[in-house]
């Protein structure tokens with residue numbers, strides 16, 4: 087199949103940006119628009135007046151084995167490094183009993199760390215990790231049908247890590263989605279599992295260099311421009327109605343819809359999309375961070391689940407946070423600050439704070455919702471879908487969004503596509 091000569095992209099989150107970059111690299115002229123005032127979608131940074139700081143809407147963790155993250159950043163010439171420990175060390179604190187431990191995976195693919203009591207979860211035995219091998223190979227069903235959700239390894243490692251990766255209670259989550267993430271990270275060893283965060287911000291690590299690269303490649307982004315409807319004509323899309331007028335789509339032009347699932351479902355007839363979502367709540371505190379504080383700490387037994395420290399701020403994340411979204415923001419900030427003080431040994435009044443609630447942060451990573459994800463190609467020959475919710479085998483992550491953009495671009499180019 088030969089590719090399209092031009093492309094229009096609706097949505098400048100990571101999926102839309104990655105599609106735009108892939109198409110431009112192939113020499114295809116692209117126009118990209120987003121309804122919001124800025125690019126980045128769910129992965130964005132902004133100046134927060136309450137804190138007097140530039141912050142991310144939410145802490146985003148990627149793993150060193152995320153190949154699309156590395157490829158995308160290389161393609162756009164991103165120079166701000168992603169920061170993380172030299173090895174796959176995951177530090178935890180249990181606020182209920184003060185216990186602290188660090189799981190230290192070795193770098194190579196042979197997981198000899200499991201044989202070291204000083205590296206694995208305290209109180210665990212080698213045999214306790216055997217069920218994880220089943221999850222690595224899992225093809226269907228819920229996680230709790232593959233491994234028993236209990237015991238030290240589950241409570242102190244598997245559950246907190248999978249909750250962060252899937253943004254859904256791990257027991258009810260899809261074993262296939264978890265298995266895919268684990269195969270590409272833990273399954274390849276500690277080197278691929280090193281956690282990394284954007285420093286100083288997501289904008290600097292992903293969005294700003296992508297926009298700069300696109301501008302240099304004659305693809306400026308149009309913001310505040312909403313796609314309102316699509317005109318379908320037989321087997322193709324023939325027009326797009328934007329908030330500022332109608333665009334005719336020529337027969338040589340591809341359209342990539344890189345909008346959230348509920349928007350796509352309102353624009354495309356009979357489109358199957360995930361319908362259930364999970365929230366993520368983040369708390370941000372303007373606080374000068376001591377060098378001795380960990381960059382990242384998993385918490386058990388508190389309201390917050392992960393603490394991330396940046397030089398000028400401390401942030402916390404709660405995944406699958408639906409029970410928290412209606413809670414008073416200041417009340418949440420106080421609970422988060424109490425957790426931070428207990429975990430990091432801080433004795434200070436609550437500083438300037440911000441709480442960001444993303445109600446539909448990701449689709450619910452259950453087997454049922456995963457089954458609703460559509461393929462990137464549609465029954466219209468020039469319409470392609472991109473987004474972390476499009477069927478990719480991956481959960482809703484930066485990696486999944488970037489790969490889906492790449493795949494949509496490959497289809498528009500008439501090239502083989504692979505997740």
Ligand SMILES: Cc1cc2nc3c(=O)[nH]c(=O)nc-3n(C[C@H](O)[C@H](O)[C@H](O)COP(=O)(O)OP(=O)(O)OC[C@H]3O[C@@H](n4cnc5c(N)ncnc54)[C@H](O)[C@@H]3O)c2cc1C
Nearest residue numbers: 097099100101121127128144146147313473474483484487
């Ligand atoms: C708080 C939070 C924390 C997260 N943490 C992590 C993490 O730790 N690790 C990780 O890998 N992932 C994480 N994620 C998930 C990650 O952010 C997403 O998977 C990714 O950003 C999705 O990108 P996308 O391009 O698919 O969608 P989006 O970012 O939602 O982009 C869609 C874009 O479409 C635009 N749009 C909507 N309607 C229209 C319209 N009608 N016309 C034109 N444009 C439109 C929107 O404005 C938006 O910019 C997190 C998400 C959140 C919210």
